[in-house]
Amino acid sequence: MSKEAKKEKSMILQKEMVSNLFNELANAKESGKKVCYTFIPGNLSELIRTFDMLPVYPEINALQSAMRKKSGAYIKEAEKQAHSEDVCTYVKCDVGMMMNGNIGPTGEKIPEPDILLLSYTGCFTFLKWFETLKRSYPKAEVVLLHTPYQENAEMTPEMTEYMVKQFREVVIPKMEKVTGVKYDEDKLKRHLEYSKEAEDWIVKIFETTKHKPSPIDAYFAGVYYIGPINIGYRGTAKAVEYYKELYSEIQDRIKKGLGPITPEGEMKEEKYRLVVEGPPNWTNFREFWKLFYDMGAVTVASSYTKVGGVYDLGWRHDPERPLEALSEYCMNCYTNLNLPQRIDLLSKYIEDYDADGYMTNSIKSCNSFSAGQLGMMREIEERLEVPVGFIESDLVDPRYFSYSNIKNRLESFFQMLEQRKLIKQEDHTEAV
Numbered sequence: 001m002s003k004e005a006k007k008e009k010s011m012i013l014q015k016e017m018v019s020n021l022f023n024e025l026a027n028a029k030e031s032g033k034k035v036c037y038t039f040i041p042g043n044l045s046e047l048i049r050t051f052d053m054l055p056v057y058p059e060i061n062a063l064q065s066a067m068r069k070k071s072g073a074y075i076k077e078a079e080k081q082a083h084s085e086d087v088c089t090y091v092k093c094d095v096g097m098m099m100n101g102n103i104g105p106t107g108e109k110i111p112e113p114d115i116l117l118l119s120y121t122g123c124f125t126f127l128k129w130f131e132t133l134k135r136s137y138p139k140a141e142v143v144l145l146h147t148p149y150q151e152n153a154e155m156t157p158e159m160t161e162y163m164v165k166q167f168r169e170v171v172i173p174k175m176e177k178v179t180g181v182k183y184d185e186d187k188l189k190r191h192l193e194y195s196k197e198a199e200d201w202i203v204k205i206f207e208t209t210k211h212k213p214s215p216i217d218a219y220f221a222g223v224y225y226i227g228p229i230n231i232g233y234r235g236t237a238k239a240v241e242y243y244k245e246l247y248s249e250i251q252d253r254i255k256k257g258l259g260p261i262t263p264e265g266e267m268k269e270e271k272y273r274l275v276v277e278g279p280p281n282w283t284n285f286r287e288f289w290k291l292f293y294d295m296g297a298v299t300v301a302s303s304y305t306k307v308g309g310v311y312d313l314g315w316r317h318d319p320e321r322p323l324e325a326l327s328e329y330c331m332n333c334y335t336n337l338n339l340p341q342r343i344d345l346l347s348k349y350i351e352d353y354d355a356d357g358y359m360t361n362s363i364k365s366c367n368s369f370s371a372g373q374l375g376m377m378r379e380i381e382e383r384l385e386v387p388v389g390f391i392e393s394d395l396v397d398p399r400y401f402s403y404s405n406i407k408n409r410l411e412s413f414f415q416m417l418e419q420r421k422l423i424k425q426e427d428h429t430e431a432v
């Protein structure tokens, strides 16, 4: 995170994981490992590992480029190649990076894909994204696993069966063909054991924000915490070790009554507790976080940290039903939930974590998150009578981050929260 922040052991572990993955990718040709490009929602990390492949997540490349201030130039290059202004900026950033040698965050080249695995199609852009990549990498195999949307707020046995059939008849045979490795279900089960264990720790970690003050920020720091499971380490002993360590560091903070660690230093006073909906802005991530820090606002729960899987409601990867578990996992990603399900989940967060307000960050690029956000916000406002706020930015396009607009809107929102707090205090005093 920042140079002022003391490096905790968990941060060092995470850094090691990132650098090991990119080193392995840089040496994929020499080691003979096959490379699988895939996306975070519905990622099949355990299955990819079962076939000894290395994963590449184009969204991670895009956000890393944004944090290193390279995304603006990449996006412009893609636009010059006729990628319209309305296309998701993750795609344009990734295409621009590819046109510039495909150099990853560690400065090493990311290898070409042997397989493009599209295991979640809730976002139509994913389909178009891989169509674009297929044109650049004609030798790569393409495999599509269709995930049914939770239209009626449920995962039926028929939906799971439909997905398992695709695993058996399409996905696994294609992976066997690309890697020359025979499918080993026992190996997959062993990876799933680790996933289940890591998921238990993740839930415990995000539940620590019930404490006052909250020892962590579940949005700005939360995106770092979900890193290991979203870059291909779900299903490994390394991820379990990371989450155990992180949990123990957080426990230590709780014992000492400390607030979250931020790039500006430790949060001294927790004035407002928020639930945040929508992805963050990556081009100005630190500035964006600081706006909340300066107001004493801590995020106690967020939807974005559930983009690669919702575990809070009890669902886990079950090693005894490996392919069924992978199917349910894909169907259970946040953006595959219907809008009433999302509203229920966010309302539960507001109540369970005793939040003072609800904030939406609407992302210009991302329809998967942005569609319905205003309606969801109004429903939550009515249902819980909680103050709500709405800001707009983009994922990785610096042209859509307006510091003054966001600051103005946040200031009005925090004034509203302050007034609400005063009214509550007055009511309480009168009642006493």
Ligand code: SF4
Pocket (backbone or CB within 6 Å): 088, 089, 090, 091, 123, 124, 125, 126, 365, 366, 367, 368, 369, 395
């Ligand atoms: S539109 Fe949203 S979900 Fe789809 S690829 Fe872009 S960022 Fe990802």
